[in-house]
Amino acid sequence: MPEATADVGLVVPNRERLAYLTHLAEHLPAGLSTSYSYRAHEVVMHVVSVSTIRSRKDEPPPIAGVTVGCRYEAGAWWFVRNGNGSRFAAANNLSEAAGVIVRAIADQLRRRTVPHERADGAGGRSVSAIRTARTAETTPASGRHPLTVKGRVAEIYGVPAFVDRGWMKPRFAALLVQVTIVSLHHWATEGLVSFRQERPKGPIRFLRRELLIVVGMRSEGVPLSDEVIRRQLEGRGVDA
Incomplete structure (x- = not known):
């Protein structure tokens, strides 16, 4: 390096x-x-x-x-x-x-891996309690797919993640955000953006509504990165 x-x-x-x-x-x-x-x-x-x-x-x-x-x-x-x-x-x-x-x-x-509630509030915990705890929301573990993990951007901006539509294949998501697929996977790893996996060992997809918010975080002359996303979330008073 x-x-x-x-x-x-x-x-x-x-x-x-x-x-x-x-x-x-x-x-x-x-x-x-x-x-x-x-x-x-x-x-x-x-x-x-x-x-x-x-x-x-x-x-x-x-x-x-x-x-x-x-x-x-x-x-x-x-x-x-x-x-x-x-x-x-x-x-x-x-x-x-x-x-x-x-x-x-x-x-x-x-x-x-602990079952969390769905976006409709089922599961016994309030959405506000989960947001206060600042933990990633995950599809209730049923042993079956699709598997959905909600990212920090969707959580903070109120974007529903437990939906069946609006998920993009990695190559189209990368074109939308104008970053590499590797960057998208890294953001998912960091818990910043949501992802969905339809089947075991299958490819993951990214949430279009959430990515449009990420696109809006771009500043002129500054490429999008996890650091840029974190600064935007911190600007909303959230520890990313």
């Missing part, structure tokens, strides 16, 4: 940052996959659950993942949560950092 683009001056070089992140990746257990990208000119590491273990026959595991940054603050390097920049472990304490990541992903998996 290049240390920096040609015209970008970094306050702290990415060389050390990338070294700490790659060392951390080596301490993660099997079933977690890592990749790297830039946010605000800083290298970050995306950790995604890729376990093939299923809780029910023919039911794929839910998507879960976190994004980890590394920053030099107060005279030391720290691993930070990329959503809010808060520190969670010293960069030389790889075991502690790996444990925090594993627990965070395990917590996501538990939340997303």
Whole structure:
């Protein structure tokens, strides 16, 4: 990975940052996959659950993942949560950092496999209670498809996700938003946008009404990214 683009001056070089992140990746257990990208000119590491273990026959595991940054603050390097920049472990304490990541992903998996209510309010919990808890809404687990996971954009903007129409194939969704299919899948992994899977191991689709809101988040000269989406949600007083 290049240390920096040609015209970008970094306050702290990415060389050390990338070294700490790659060392951390080596301490993660099997079933977690890592990749790297830039946010605000800083290298970050995306950790995604890729376990093939299923809780029910023919039911794929839910998507879960976190994004980890590394920053030099107060005279030391720290691993930070990329959503809010808060520190969670010293960069030389790889075991502690790996444990925090594993627990965070395990917590996501538990939340997303617990039956939640549908958009019509069935299930015993109010919509406001679920939004206050800020957890992803998932189709009640019946062991059958279609499987629907509601993203943060749909949740915050009040877009119904438990619908049978309005779902787009990845290639058309990518054309609508003018990003790559990989970016769409990453946003779904981060819990930012909704997705629907019609059958086990089948392709996932994206919600058109939600993507139109995402398109409106684009600023002139600034490409759409998960960071842009988070800033828009934070502008509405929501911790993304």
